[in-house]
Amino acid sequence: xxxxxxxxxxxxxxxxxxxxxxxxxxxxxxxxxxxxxxxxxxxxxxxxxxxxxxxxxxxxxxxxxxxxxxxxxxxxxxxxxxxxxxxxxxxxxxxxxxxxxxxxxxxxxxxxxxxxxxxxxxxxxxxxxxxxxxxxxxxxxxxxxxxxxxxxxxxxxxxxxxxxxxxxxxxxxxxxxxxxxxxxxxxxxxxxxxxxxxxxxxxxxxxxxxxxxxxxxxxxxx
Numbered sequence: 001x002x003x004x005x006x007x008x009x010x011x012x013x014x015x016x017x018x019x020x021x022x023x024x025x026x027x028x029x030x031x032x033x034x035x036x037x038x039x040x041x042x043x044x045x046x047x048x049x050x051x052x053x054x055x056x057x058x059x060x061x062x063x064x065x066x067x068x069x070x071x072x073x074x075x076x077x078x079x080x081x082x083x084x085x086x087x088x089x090x091x092x093x094x095x096x097x098x099x100x101x102x103x104x105x106x107x108x109x110x111x112x113x114x115x116x117x118x119x120x121x122x123x124x125x126x127x128x129x130x131x132x133x134x135x136x137x138x139x140x141x142x143x144x145x146x147x148x149x150x151x152x153x154x155x156x157x158x159x160x161x162x163x164x165x166x167x168x169x170x171x172x173x174x175x176x177x178x179x180x181x182x183x184x185x186x187x188x189x190x191x192x193x194x195x196x197x198x199x200x201x202x203x204x205x206x207x208x209x210x211x212x213x214x215x216x217x218x219x220x221x222x
Contacts (some may be wrong), residue, residue: 001054002053002054002055002059002110002137002141003054003055004055004056004113004114004115004137006049006056006117008043008059008060008061008119009094009116009119010062011063011088012026012063013026014026023066026120028120029071032050037074039074041059042079042185045117046115048130049152054134058083059080060084060086060104060114061085061119062086062094062100063084063087064088064091065088071085072085086100086104098114101114102114115137127130133162136148149162207218
């Protein structure tokens, strides 16, 4: 049995869908289709992972202090009781949020697989997404940091990219190297024009203690 801990990244400045979204009410809390918000849909997709193979622990939601009451109210609407809300006093992007979540998860003393996902994505085919996510969790349970992504169709400066390399035997996974983080336009254009097999980063599934150790090694010397 694989133990997982979903981590929902719930930041945002509320600028991309203005005036619908605002600094005090960013887009993940909007209901763009149906009655549930993008944030609630992200929470529900993680609940769909629970099975005989995958044992589910409570969500970790990382959000800004000013959004805590909105997040709590939307979790209450879902009647979700097993969730931890981690509050950031200031925005420090993904790495800081992941470190905070990994440190919190590691306090239990159980090295669960962290299933990290944004809270503002729309997923059309939920069944296909959950099936792919289940395979990614299996891969991550072997002590591998697993990235799930899509093949980009154009250069986009707002996303990071990785380059798929060697296909792992008997699996649907590749080894990879990072191409660039949130790329400048020149890097993004080169990625598209060269036709490399690239994946836009969408979600990562590391084991908690390994993630903390990785950030510690990267921060050495700073």
